[in-house]
Amino acid sequence: MGDASIESPEWRKVEVGRIVLVQGTSPFAGRLAAIVEIIDHKRALVDGPSADPKLVVPRQAISLADVLLSDLTIQKLPRAVRTGTLKSAWEKSEIDTKWKESKWAKRKDQTERRRALTDFDRFKVMRLKKQRRFEERKALAKVKASA
Numbered sequence: 001m002g003d004a005s006i007e008s009p010e011w012r013k014v015e016v017g018r019i020v021l022v023q024g025t026s027p028f029a030g031r032l033a034a035i036v037e038i039i040d041h042k043r044a045l046v047d048g049p050s051a052d053p054k055l056v057v058p059r060q061a062i063s064l065a066d067v068l069l070s071d072l073t074i075q076k077l078p079r080a081v082r083t084g085t086l087k088s089a090w091e092k093s094e095i096d097t098k099w100k101e102s103k104w105a106k107r108k109d110q111t112e113r114r115r116a117l118t119d120f121d122r123f124k125v126m127r128l129k130k131q132r133r134f135e136e137r138k139a140l141a142k143v144k145a146s147a
Contacts, residue, residue: 017077
């Protein structure tokens, strides 16, 4: 037989410094926060010192069922760090810019934009898709005819 290499999977772990997306019935749903302390196997202390005042999550205990773990982490963050220290580590790690560049955030923004469309806006999108499809087929027919 050949050599087998065993690698551990890169699971998103509940750890201090992990960035989470708050969801559920919380008034802060849809905002980012960092885990600053693990209380028990079902709850964690989170704090979200975002640069945008609309996206700030105050320090609070939250159920792990009400958050989604992201790939983003703040490396070497001490346990039970204060908000000011967390804010400086947040900015140093550029969490807000990394989040805005992620596929998850882009998809979330796109879903919110589509949800806000009116009936006439959806009609305009349909017409634009038809035009694009027509142009693509015309170009494909041109290529096939020349080949």
